[in-house]
Amino acid sequence: xxxxxxxxxxxxxxxxxxxxxxxxxxxxxxxxxxxxxxxxxxxxxxxxxxxxxxxxxxxxxxxxxxxxxxxxxxxxxxxxxxxxxxxxxxxxxxxxxxxxxxxxxxxxxxxxxxxxxxxxxxxxxxxxxxxxxxxxxxxxxxxxxxxxxxxxxxxxxxxxxxxxxxxxxxxxxxxxxxxxxxxxxxxxxxxxxxxxxxxxxxxxxxxxxxxxxxxxxxxxxxxxxxxxxxxxxxxxxxxxxxxxxxxxxxxxxxxxxxxxxxxxxxxxxxxxxxxxxxxxxxxxxxxxxxxxxxxxxxxxxxxxxxxxxxxxxxxxxxxxxxxxxxxxxxxxxxxxxxxxxxxxxxxxxxxxxxxxxxxxxxxxxxxxxxxxxxxxxxxxxxxxxxxxxxxxxxxxx
Amino acid sequence: xxxxxxxxxxxxxxxxxxxxxxxxxxxxxxxxxxxxxxxxxxxxxxxxxxxxxxxxxxxxxxxxxxxxxxxxxxxxxxxxxxxxxxxxxxxxxxxxxxxxxxxxxxxxxxxxxxxxxxxxxxxxxxxxxxxxxxxxxxxxxxxxxxxxxxxxxxxxxxxxxxxxxxxxxxxxxxxxxxxxxxxxxxxxxxxxxxxxxxxxxxxxxxxxxxxxxxxxxxxxxxxxxxxxxxxxxxxxxxxxxxxxxxxxxxxxxxxxxxxxxxxxxxxxxxxxxxxxxxxxxxxxxxxxxxxxxxxxxxxxxxxxxxxxxxxxxxxxxxxxxxxxxxxxxxxxxxxxxxxxxxx
Numbered sequence: 001x002x003x004x005x006x007x008x009x010x011x012x013x014x015x016x017x018x019x020x021x022x023x024x025x026x027x028x029x030x031x032x033x034x035x036x037x038x039x040x041x042x043x044x045x046x047x048x049x050x051x052x053x054x055x056x057x058x059x060x061x062x063x064x065x066x067x068x069x070x071x072x073x074x075x076x077x078x079x080x081x082x083x084x085x086x087x088x089x090x091x092x093x094x095x096x097x098x099x100x101x102x103x104x105x106x107x108x109x110x111x112x113x114x115x116x117x118x119x120x121x122x123x124x125x126x127x128x129x130x131x132x133x134x135x136x137x138x139x140x141x142x143x144x145x146x147x148x149x150x151x152x153x154x155x156x157x158x159x160x161x162x163x164x165x166x167x168x169x170x171x172x173x174x175x176x177x178x179x180x181x182x183x184x185x186x187x188x189x190x191x192x193x194x195x196x197x198x199x200x201x202x203x204x205x206x207x208x209x210x211x212x213x214x215x216x217x218x219x220x221x222x223x224x225x226x227x228x229x230x231x232x233x234x235x236x237x238x239x240x241x242x243x244x245x246x247x248x249x250x251x252x253x254x255x256x257x258x259x260x261x262x263x264x265x266x267x268x269x270x271x272x273x274x275x276x277x278x279x280x281x282x283x284x285x286x287x288x289x290x291x292x293x294x295x296x297x298x299x300x301x302x303x304x305x306x307x308x309x310x311x312x313x314x315x316x317x318x319x320x321x322x323x324x325x326x327x328x329x330x331x332x333x334x335x336x337x338x339x340x341x342x343x344x345x346x347x348x349x350x351x352x353x354x355x356x357x358x359x360x361x362x363x364x365x366x367x368x369x370x371x372x373x374x375x376x377x378x379x380x381x382x383x384x385x386x387x388x389x390x391x392x393x394x395x396x397x
Numbered sequence: 398x399x400x401x402x403x404x405x406x407x408x409x410x411x412x413x414x415x416x417x418x419x420x421x422x423x424x425x426x427x428x429x430x431x432x433x434x435x436x437x438x439x440x441x442x443x444x445x446x447x448x449x450x451x452x453x454x455x456x457x458x459x460x461x462x463x464x465x466x467x468x469x470x471x472x473x474x475x476x477x478x479x480x481x482x483x484x485x486x487x488x489x490x491x492x493x494x495x496x497x498x499x500x501x502x503x504x505x506x507x508x509x510x511x512x513x514x515x516x517x518x519x520x521x522x523x524x525x526x527x528x529x530x531x532x533x534x535x536x537x538x539x540x541x542x543x544x545x546x547x548x549x550x551x552x553x554x555x556x557x558x559x560x561x562x563x564x565x566x567x568x569x570x571x572x573x574x575x576x577x578x579x580x581x582x583x584x585x586x587x588x589x590x591x592x593x594x595x596x597x598x599x600x601x602x603x604x605x606x607x608x609x610x611x612x613x614x615x616x617x618x619x620x621x622x623x624x625x626x627x628x629x630x631x632x633x634x635x636x637x638x639x640x641x642x643x644x645x646x647x648x649x650x651x652x653x654x655x656x657x658x659x660x661x662x663x664x665x666x667x668x669x670x671x672x673x674x675x676x677x678x679x680x681x682x683x684x685x686x687x688x689x690x691x692x693x694x695x696x697x698x699x700x701x702x703x704x705x706x707x708x709x710x711x712x713x714x715x716x717x718x719x720x721x722x723x724x725x726x727x728x729x730x731x732x733x734x735x736x737x738x739x740x
Contacts, residue, residue: 069529120724123432123528127675128724131717134668138717143710280668284536291533344548352548355540362534363522 008216011298015212019205022046023195030192034325037317040310043185043198044269048309050201050208051265056289056301057208057215058258063287064296065224066251067231068118071126072133073259073286075113078140078278080106080260082147084267085154092164093156093173095182095203099264106260107253114252118245121234133283140275153274175268177203182269200269207265208302211258216298218254227251288358294368303369308354315350399570399579404697406569410586410655412693413593417648418670419677419685420597421641427617427680428634431520432528434535437667438542439508439642443649444658445546446507448555450500454480454493495560497654504646512642516635539664547660554657559585585654592651596644597686603640604682613637617680672720678733688731692716 004012018025027041040046059073083105084098091097117128140148148154158172167173175182182200189195218224229237230244237244267273276282285308293304323339323346330338345353365372418440425433457476465473480489492499519538523531558564563584570580604610616623616630623630649658656662673692677684692715698704700712723730 067529069532116721116725120728123532123679124675124724124728126532127671128721130668131672131720135714135717138713139710142713281664287533287536349544349548351540352544355537355544359534359537359541362530362537363519366526366530 002213004216005220008220008298012209012213012216015299015302016209019050019209022049022201022205023197027193027195031194032192037322038314040314041196043183043196043201045309045313046198046201047204047265047269048313049306050204051262051269052286052289052305052309053302054208054211054265055259055262055286056293056305057211058255058262059286060290060295060297060301061215061218061258062251062255063290064301065219065227065231066248068121068248068252069126069287070117070129070252070255070283071280071287072113072129072131072136072283073255074280074282075129075133075136075278076106076110076256076259077263077266077282078136078273078275079109080263081267081273081277082140082154082263083260084264085156085271085273086147088156088162088173088175088267088271089154089160090162092162093176094164095175095177095264095268098175098268099207099261102264102267103257103260106263107257110253110256110260111249114249114256118248118252130280130283133278134280137275137278137280140278148275149273151275153272155272175271204265204269207261211261212298212302219298223247223250288354290368292358292361292368294370297368297370300368300370307369311350311354315346315353316348318346320347399575400701400703402569402573403580403582404701405694406580406582406586408694408697409590409690410693411696412690413590414648414652414666414689415670415673415693416686416689417593417596418645418666419673419689420600420682421645421648422670422674423677423680423682423685424600424637424641424644426674427682428613428637429516429520429524431523431531432535433520434532434667435515435539435542436535436641436645437663437665437670438539439511439645439663440649440652440666441546441658441660441663442511442542443504443508443646444557444653444662445550445649446504446646447497447500447557447650447653448550448658450503451493451496451557454478454496454499497557497559497650500650501647504650505643508643508646509639511646512639513635515642516638520638539667543660543663550660552660554659556657557653559588559654563588589651589655593648596647600640600644601682609633669716672716676720676723676730678730681730681732684730684732692719695719 002009002012023041023046025041026046027039029035029039040049055073055077059070062073063069080102084102087098087101088095113129113132117125117132120128141150144150156173156175158170160173161167162173165173177199180199182203183198185196185198187194187196226237226242226247229242230248234244263277266277289304289308290301291304292307293302294300320339320343323342324335327335327338343349345356361368365375367374418436421439422433422436425431425436455478457478459474460477461472462475463472465475467473478489478493480492483489484492515538519534520531523534566581566583567587568577568580569582571577573580604614612623612628612630613633616628616634620630649662652658669692670689673688674685676692677686677688695715696712699715704711727733
């Protein structure tokens with residue numbers, strides 16, 4: 001079905017199910033319980049999960065398939081965001097043209113950047129992309145202020161009169177999809193649980209599913225095979241009479257367009273942009289997401305994006321008092337000691353946890369969390385078969 | 398004319414920092430073939446060594462001074478550094494004043510150890526893995542180091558002044574016969590430049606004129622053959638890693654009076670230093686130094702008012718722009734060798 005093999009279709013269906021039911025899955029704890037702070041089912045965070053999922057899927061198409069490590073991918077996200085917000089400010093408050101604009105602008109930009117950067121490979125490519133991204137950031141921050149709004153960035157203001165909208169005098173425009181406000185939510189409370197279904201989230205989720213589907217198709221296509229050939233041996237590829245350059249450029253542009261799509265969606269959700277979105281730490285973040293989840297796998301990047309955004313929003317909220325509450329059952333001295341040990345890794349120190357986790361993954365699990373999952377699965381399977389065979393070869397005495 | 402001299406001078410101190418970090422990066426790359434994204438973190442740790450050292454120097458105990466009273470008439474509590482007890486007040490004050498230069502003595506062994514531990518503990522296991530993995534693991538390490546420093550020292554910059562003797566500025570223009578006050582240049586920046594020139598010279602001399610350096614250079618050229626000659630090249634390369642870490646640390650220590658250290662200074666410099674290394678040519682030590690000074694001076698020229706009027710924002714992007722142009726026209730960088738990192 002849909003041109004997918006049975007296994008891919010299963011994966012696609014699982015991902016569809018998970019994203020559609022995310023408001024339930026991410027809110028497993030009742031509102032009044034102490035664990036409620038681990039609930040991630042609020043619209044803002046769920047939107048970030050899927051949007052950065054798209055960003056990471058796109059990055060993975062480049063790094064996972066061709067092996068070109070771009071350290072400046074956030075530039076495309078930023079450029080896409082700027083394109084989208086101008087579309088909203090000038091033409092229409094509907095999110096669809098804005099998102100398209102984001103994709104197109106990022107696509108054009110990535111053609112230019114890719115044309116320059118792909119002349120080199122390896123570390124040189126990483127540095128070139130990093131340099132271009134930093135340059136875009138510096139320009140957006142300073143000289144291009146008339147277009148980018150400089151340090152303050154761009155927001156939709158009450159003075160903006162988009163062409164295709166009929167706003168009342170002084171009314172601030174809001175992002176919508178044919179009249180549906182992005183911030184509109186439907187809340188469902190069952191017993192002590194509260195589930196939020198947000199319009200913006202579901203739009204972003206549908207876009208992510210499409211993006212995910214396209215990425216599966218690319219992975220399984222002859223084109224995807226070509227990209228893998230670039231990763232494994234470029235020289236051999238050119239000896240067989242194939243020019244790697246156009247393929248790499250195509251992958252780079254597709255990947256840039258994914259970033260632009262994510263940027264456009266970000267704007268559609270919160271209607272603001274700032275240059276910090278293009279800073280190189282943002283580029284580093286998408287690298288972390290992809291590696292953490294599992295580079296070169298289909299589901300890995302989405303998983304990594306989820307883990308990092310969850311940590312950023314949930315782990316960073318835990319403070320010392322919460323810790324003391326958790327370990328209250330221990331004797332006082334021990335409690336203080338444990339809190340003292342754990343405290344550096346949570347709250348403001350969540351970056352430390354992230355860094356350590358990332359290093360552990362790079363060192364021990366080059367395939368990321370996905371490989372970890374596979375290894376555990378294999379181990380359980382092996383144990384089971386070992387037990388079975390062990391039972392059958394037992395000598396009858 | 399005086400404007401040009403001023404810009405060259407301004408570029409020198411930043412260029413010195415770039416050159417020192419790039420030199421260390423190139424040493425590591427040339428010897429071990431590892432792309433070290435944690436090198437900026439080493440620079441930062443060096444700077445925080447200076448902070449730590451001055452804190453150690455000012456460790457105090459509280460005594461009650463009967464001769465002074467606070468506004469309530471009670472005897473005043475005064476913090477007295479232990480140094481006063483050891484050396485007397487005048488000498489103690491002088492030592493505290495000279496904390497930054499003195500912390501060099503403290504930094505070198507610490508950084509040598511940090512570098513040694515890093516190479517033995519982590520990077521050793523990455524020689525046979527792809528460059529991308531090396532970049533990623535050192536990037537992760539840089540995040541961890543940065544966060545550890547942030548945990549212990551806080552997120553705010555910590556002012557670390559230079560000794561009083563170097564607090565002022567030199568009227569450099571007057572020396573050359575220009576009008577006074579046209580070209581003034583802080584003493585500490587002169588010191589920084591001289592210091593980095595000395596360090597760079599020392600590293601080159603070490604590699605050029607000692608047997609150890611000769612072996613290391615031979616190892617950089619052909620590691621396998623040197624190994625076949627019965628020389629334990631890995632051990633020497635580990636020492637070189639420690640040396641590179643010490644160079645980065647020293648660059649950091651001396652930079653503290655120019656820019657108060659904060660936990661993300663390493664990353665800020667790292668991005669630029671990588672550009673410097675690539676412009677200079679991967680694996681070329683003279684290239685790294687040359688490109689460091691060149692880009693530092695170019696950057697300061699680009700921030701002249703006259704230039705900014707014609708091309709606004711040039712100072713922000715000049716380094717990256719130069720890097721892109723050089724990489725596209727001279728793919729090996731200014732002085733890069735053939736066959737290095739050309740996969």
